[in-house]
Amino acid sequence: GPKVLQIPSHQIIDMGQMVTLNCDPVSNHLYFYWYKQILGQQMEFLVNFYNGKVMEKSKLFKDQFSVERPDGSYFTLKIQPTALEDSAVYFCASSFDNYEQYFGPGTRLTVL
């Protein structure tokens, strides 16, 4: 099926630093999402993005988080500054019609 890629697969950074997680969505998809999964807990919605704008975000999407897709390339999640509780696996997804979402393999973020 359609493939979503995420780069890097693992990232380790010090608390307070900035981190950017990259998602390479399916080429003709228009809707983009980020989800967060803390170890042992269920996957939770962070944000969805369409036509250059955030459509909806959850309480987990703190002020330190931002998303963008400059020039139709990677869809990115930036966290600045990072906190210990940001340690989790972050999954990106994309969709053509906001119905069927295709997920990437996740980026494991460890904040020390």
Next chain:
Amino acid sequence: QQKVQQSPESLTVSEGAMASLNCTFSDRSSDNFRWYRQHSGKGLEVLVSIFSDGEKEEGSFTAHLNRASLHVFLHIREPQPSDSALYLCAVSNGANTGKLTFGHGTILRVHP
């Protein structure tokens, strides 16, 4: 707020024996239900999506939705050891939001 729960937490079956997984949701206005599978270290693979009461079959996977009882089931016919994975139920309220609410998942082990 939508709550999605899955049972059992883990299930072990023999190769070829039917496996049945359960998912309950709390919001009766939900109209969009999906089952995903996640092999260790990989992304989510969509198995079957269902939008109306009744059954929907995709290969060896059958989803059964009963909105009145707030249940959506997944039946796996003749599972193979390669079907051993984490199975996730996800619920949303249609294309306007795209936000998926996930359960914790059921770990399925299929013994040869």
